[in-house]
Amino acid sequence: MSSTTLKIVAVVAVLLAVVLAIIGFQMSRNYAEQAQKAQQRVQQQEVQQTLAVVALKPLAAYKPIARDAVALVPVSVVPANPYESIDDVVGKVPLVDVDAGAPVTRRYFKEGNVLARIIPPGHQAVSVEVNDVIAVGGFVRPGDIVDLLLYLRGGAGVDEPQSRVLLKDVRVLAYEERIIDRPEGIKEDEKQRSRVRTAVLAVPDKDTTRVMLGASLGELRLALHSPGEPVAAETAAAAPDKAIGVSELTRIRPPPSVQPTPPPPSVEILRGSAREVVTTR
Structure with a gap:
C-alpha cells in the first residue's frame, strides 16, 4: 500500500474518532440532562405531597372509626378539609361509608348545628x-x-x-x-x-x-x-x-266584719260607803 493511501486512511480514522467522540459527548450530555430533569420532577412531587389521614380499610357508616383502620400517609393531591392527625379521626362516626384508600375528610361527619x-x-x-x-x-x-x-x-x-x-x-x-x-x-x-x-x-x-x-x-x-x-x-x-x-x-268576697271595740278593763274600789270605778288604761 502506498504512502498516500496510508495517509488517507489515517485521516479518515482520525475524523471518525472525532465524530464518535462528539456523538458520545452529546449522548452523555443528553443523558445527564434527562436524569437531572427526572430528579427534579421527583423532588417536586415529594415537595407537593401532603400528609393526610387515609382509610386503610372500608369504614362503615354510623360506626366509630378504630385507630388501626386509618393511617397518616403522604398524598399528592390535597383533599378538601383533610385531617392531619389520627387522633382527630379516631372515635368519630361517619355518616356514609368510606372506601379503603380514600382520604378521610370532614364532610363524612356530622358536626351538629348550633342549637x-x-x-x-x-x-x-x-x-x-x-x-x-x-x-x-x-x-x-x-x-x-x-x-x-x-x-x-x-x-x-x-x-x-x-x-x-x-x-x-x-x-x-x-x-x-x-x-x-x-x-x-x-x-x-x-x-x-x-x-x-x-x-x-x-x-x-x-x-x-x-x-x-x-x-x-x-x-x-x-x-x-x-x-x-x-x-x-x-x-x-x-x-x-x-x-x-x-x-x-269573679267571686265577690264579703267585706270583713267590723268587731265592736271592747271596753277597757276597770277596777272597782270600795272605801266604806263610797264606791269608785277606775280603768286600768
Missing part, C-alpha cells in the same frame, strides 16, 4: 308559636328564663275557663330565626316583626308531651323572669301551678 349543641342534658328543644303579645311584647331573647303559662277556655273536658302555669323556669334557646341576638345597628323589618314567629324552649324530656297537649287545648304565653332571680332546680311538675278558674276570679 343541638346548646340543649341542656335531659331536655329537648320544643318550638311554640308566638307573637309579640305572647312573647312579652317581643322582648324575649335567647338565654332568657321564662314561665310557660296556659289559658284554657271552657269545653273539651274543661268545666270553666282557667289559667295555670304549665312549666316553670324554662330557658329560651332561640327566638325567631336566631339563636343569638343580632348585632347593634341592624334594624328589623316591622312587617316581619308583626308576623307569627316561633320560640324554641328547652323542655325537660318528661314534659314535652305536656307542652304539646297544652298548646293544642289552649293559648300559651311566656312570663319573663328577672335576670337576678334564681332558677329553681325542680321542674313545674313538682311546683304549684297557680291554677285559677273563672269562678274564683
